[in-house]
Amino acid sequence: MTRSVRQSAAALLAAAFLGLPSASAFAAEPGWIPKPPRGQGDRCVADTFWMRRNHMTVLMHQRDATVHDGIRSRRFSLKGCIECHVVKGADGKPVTAASPTHFCRTCHDYAAVRMDCFECHASRPEADAAGTGKADAETPARADAHALARYLRSIQP
């Protein structure tokens, strides 16, 4: 009996600390709350809330796996993040991390956490950096994502 009360109290506390801030931070949107733009496709490579907490860890792990072991899986690759979370500027081209509207900067500026990824890494997809607009071409992965999105929309009541 005591244990069940304690458990439900713990669950309520957890909801208060974890669930409610996440809901209020990105739904109610007072002006000073960061509102990162959506990526392409229907969903991120992992749960959005989990990604907010853990993206730095998976990126750090992936970077060592890629550099030292040549593992180039797409799921947690920085290149994949950049290609999906592309934000276009006023000129229709993707913005670099120099712009405050860049996907990463929307939260990092707010949290005052400095990123040094983009001192070396490209902060926007390659083809668009050259201005050729090739990034808009359908890659197989993107075509799959679009087809899946169309299917999911079609089966929704």
Add this chain to the structure above:
Amino acid sequence: MSGEPQDCAGCGCGIGGTCARSPAGDDGLDEPRRAFLRGAAATAVTTLAAGVTLYSFGAEPAAGRGPDEKVNPKVRWGLLIDAGKCGDGCTACVTACQTENGWRDTGHPETDAQWIRKLTVKNPRNGATFSLPMMCQHCADAPCVDVCPTGASFKRADGIVLVDKHTCIGCRYCMMACPYKARSFIHEPLADQKPHAPRGKGTVESCTLCVHRVDDGRIPACVEACNDTAGKAMLFGDLNDPSSEIAKRVANYRTTRIRSDLGTDPGVYYRNI
């Protein structure tokens, strides 16, 4: 039928134990069964040979390794460069490397990036000259790896020598240690790097043997450019695979490795120098 396996020294296959070609006699195999075993052995060899070819050389050197698999430590990637076919004023390899990896001359030859450069060598006695590309030689015992204080300069399991720029502190000790002057240091902030070739101020860099292309099953950009538009002087492949073209040529022709007296065991071989 004797229960003891026969030593196969008689047929010369060197396998030991019994083999399908064991001398007739004590092994008690009858002829049809022996013929079947011969066939099985031949099939295994064929399959094995095809597999080796697929993994080691050809249009897709790294084919067969999935994106989630680690590099194969049995592979040793290397280059064979024929200076006799390397054109004197030709810089196709350098241009291809610049385009592929996003480095360029900025008008400061003392400090500009040099992943690959063309050298013209002249014999002062008779005036004979030849030309060759010089880049990281991807040594098996690389001095740059030895001296790096942070472990940023390292050799990948398949023999490619790289800089892990996440741990490079820019001390440039490796640049001093390299006998080939293959490394350069980035002095200025950069923007719009190639996504597959991150490079930034304060780190050392050098030829990566186009590691992103090799992992993708393709050949380095310089080799591709030389084969497509220039003298077909460069060959890329697995030095450890005896059936690969590069290993055959290294075995059959007289090749030179630059400053091999230093004992660094470079992975880049030259001909006609």
